[in-house]
Amino acid sequence: MESRLEPAALRLQLLGPLQVSRGAHPLALPSSRKVRALAAYLAMATHEVSRGHLCELLWDLPNDPRGELRWCLSKLRAVLDEPGHARVQANGDALRLDLTGCEVDVLQVSHTLQSGMASLDAGALRALAALFRGDFLQGLEIPRSAAYSAWLTAQRRRFRAGQVAVLERLALVLPAGSGEAIACIEAWLRLAPFDVRAHERLFEALAEGGRLREGDEHLAATAR
Structure with a gap:
């Protein structure tokens, strides 16, 4: 009897530009920003989301927001649904994304934190640090969508803080003064340039690595 191959795992990456892949193969996403934002929002949702809420989130009073939402959902289903497995699911007015067997970077990060x-x-x-390819939904701003913009800003702030926490912890467990530890702290500083702890840790790491001149230069630059 022939065995039926299981479909490759679906992977959604929201940290950095949105990417969706099945196994090792990236999937072509619709160019519509709202289709992409809809995919990300449903992937992040912890419960079913009403169509009305999604219309308010993504549309600025168009003539037919529900019609546009239906169009977006059809495009999303074409990418995410699998034979015999509808990923985009509707329960009356409510929608959800079935992530069974999926890998989602933001959910992995959130669970670990x-x-x-x-x-x-x-x-x-x-x-864990490698999951942060860039800002949350990098480049996926939508003009004239205030509710979505507020949500996007909050999520970006949240995951930047998470990335800082990961880098701080990684720098702590790496050999003191090693090049990798210093690189982690420098990445931390790029995310939080006014974080006094990061400046102190960088100075200490440079000193521990015997790079006293660089430590003094960093201290002088910070004082300015």
């Missing part, structure tokens, strides 16, 4: 990183070794922390 909530569970705590104390038990993670350097390898696990490196893998």
